[in-house]
Every structure is written in structure tokens, then in C-alpha cells.
Amino acid sequence: DTGVSQDPRHKITKRGQNVTFRCDPISEHNRLYWYRQTLGQGPEFLTYFQNEAQLEKSRLLSDRFSAERPKGSFSTLEIQRTEQGDSAMYLCASSPGGLAYEQYFGPGTRLTVT
Amino acid sequence: DQQVKQNSPSLSVQEGRISILNCDYTNSMFDYFLWYKKYPAEGPTFLISISSIKDKNEDGRFTVFLNKSAKHLSLHIVPSQPGDSAVYFCAASLSGGYQKVTFGIGTKLQVIP
Numbered sequence: 001d002t003g004v005s006q007d008p009r010h011k012i013t014k015r016g017q018n019v020t021f022r023c024d025p026i027s028e029h030n031r032l033y034w035y036r037q038t039l040g041q042g043p044e045f046l047t048y049f050q051n052e053a054q055l056e057k058s059r060l061l062s063d064r065f066s067a068e069r070p071k072g073s074f075s076t077l078e079i080q081r082t083e084q085g086d087s088a089m090y091l092c093a094s095s096p097g098g099l100a101y102e103q104y105f106g107p108g109t110r111l112t113v114t
Numbered sequence: 115d116q117q118v119k120q121n122s123p124s125l126s127v128q129e130g131r132i133s134i135l136n137c138d139y140t141n142s143m144f145d146y147f148l149w150y151k152k153y154p155a156e157g158p159t160f161l162i163s164i165s166s167i168k169d170k171n172e173d174g175r176f177t178v179f180l181n182k183s184a185k186h187l188s189l190h191i192v193p194s195q196p197g198d199s200a201v202y203f204c205a206a207s208l209s210g211g212y213q214k215v216t217f218g219i220g221t222k223l224q225v226i227p
Binding site for chain 2: 091105
């Protein structure tokens with residue numbers, strides 16, 4: 001296990017469809033984060049898990065978004081009834097917890113809603 | 115409300131010279147600062163960090179300086195190499211909890227051979 005992996009890398013969907021993304025963190029990391037990055041912006045925090053518990057959700061995460069991390073391992077991010085404004089890069093990151101501030105990012109999933 | 119600001123969207127530097135990337139922040143409660151580097155089609159990669167109790171941290175060619183009174187930090191790359199060409203994100207975190215990180219919008223560095 002050399003890093004955080006995300007699947008798929010690219011997703012093109014039509015407006016109104018549901019999509020689901022998967023993130024596999026570094027195996028010993030108990031903290032997992034989802035971010036969204038749009039063109040010309042830095043990553044924006046969406047949500048955070050400590051093991052299987054979702055401890056914070058950004059106001060950016062509307063009711064159409066849901067994230068899970070069953071058993072504290074991989075995580076999924078689902079977007080229901082996608083809108084064109086959802087088009088972005090969705091980044092997952094993990095960290096070992098404790099006093100470690102550094103987060104390790106996956107390559108991202110680029111979502112295009114047509 | 116942009117709490118972490120990178121006011122230079124791009125920077126071009128000759129190979130071998132010094133690259134200086136700047137970052138300002140507004141939240142005085144931030145106490146840990148990080149720089150990430152991002153290549154196209156990849157996720158950000160952690161580069162270097164500094165705690166608010168320090169004013170300088172060095173790692174090889176990379177040095178980060180923190181001026182708490184001015185709420186300003188900078189990343190120095192010496193000497194700059196073409197492989198350093200990337201987007202650099204400044205980020206800041208609050209202590210405690212899960213260390214939620216707030217990112218700036220990035221500065222695109224181009225190192226010209």
C-alpha cells in the first residue's frame with residue numbers, strides 16, 4: 001500500500017443521475033477527509049471521519065451529498081441528483097491522527113456533469 | 115471568507131535562482147501551517163510545515179518562514195529546478211480536534227531552464 005487511492009479517476013454523468021466515488025486511505029490512517037476542488041481554487045473541506053464516525057460536515061455538503069466509512073476502512077461519497085455545479089475534482093485524504101497535521105491526498109476523481 | 119490568501123496566481127523563475135512564494139492569513143487562531151505541491155492530474159503532496167512556535171523550518175532546498183505578527187508566511191526554494199514547476203498551496207490549521215486544514219487558492223510556479 002503506497003498511498004491513497006480513489007476510484008474512478010474520471011466520471012462523466014448526466015444531470016440528475018446519482019454517482020458514487022470510492023476512497024481507500026493509507027491502511028494505518030484512522031482519519032479520512034473529503035475535499036472538493038474547482039478550477040482556480042484550493043481544495044475545500046467537505047467532511048471528515050475519525051475511524052467510522054463522521055464528525056463534521058461542511059455547509060458545502062448539501063442534502064444531496066452523503067459519505068460513509070463503514071468499518072473505518074474505505075469511504076464512499078455519493079452525490080444524488082447531480083447538478084452542473086457539482087462538476088469538480090473530488091479529493092480524498094487520510095492522516096494517521098494524533099498530532100500529525102499532514103494529510104496525504106489521493107489523485108482525485110474528476111466529475112463532469114453534462 | 116478567504117482565511118488563507120495567496121495573492122500571486124503565478125510566478126516564473128530562472129533555474130538555479132530562488133523562488134519565493136507568499137501567503138497571508140487572517141485567522142489569528144491558526145497555529146500550524148503547511149505547504150503542498152500539486153502536479154497536474156495528481157492530488158496535492160505535502161511539502162513542508164511549520165508550527166506557530168517557530169519562525170523558520172528548513173528541509174533541503176525548501177525553507178518556510180513565519181511572521182506571526184504580520185500573519186504572513188513564505189516558502190523559499192533554493193536553487194529552483196525545472197521539476198519544481200507545479201502549483202503550490204499554502205494551508206493552515208487550528209490546533210486540537212482533527213486539525214481541519216484551510217487551503218489558499220494556490221500559486222503556479224514555473225521554473226524556466
